[in-house]
Amino acid sequence: MIKFSIVIPLYNKSAYITKTLNSIKNQNYQDYEVVIVNDGSTDNSKEVVEDFIEKLDLKIKLKFKLFNKDNSGVSSTRNYGVKHSSYDYIAFLDADDYWYPNYLQE
Numbered sequence: 037m038i039k040f041s042i043v044i045p046l047y048n049k050s051a052y053i054t055k056t057l058n059s060i061k062n063q064n065y066q067d068y069e070v071v072i073v074n075d076g077s078t079d080n081s082k083e084v085v086e087d088f089i090e091k092l093d094l095k096i097k098l099k100f101k102l103f104n105k106d107n108s109g110v111s112s113t114r115n116y117g118v119k120h121s122s123y124d125y126i127a128f129l130d131a132d133d134y135w136y137p138n139y140l141q142e
Contacts, residue, residue, distance in 0.1 A: 041121030076107030
């Protein structure tokens, strides 16, 4: 079975990140992990993600990982996320974007 590592670079997207994370949580295909890399956000993006993860059921909560690093730009942040991924298949998702429920399945 294919497993995905979903890498999300996060920089000052507190207004959008919850919708993004919900779109992943609601996927029909559930063999994934989510690697969120906070790239030194100066808003409360980190706290929004921590709150979102805290409210998840334990089974789903274990799929979401949050890393924090100093700001270095989106390319560096994506590479950081790939290095911290567990699976061979990488999917990138921006912190202000979302997927329809069948995205990973298709």
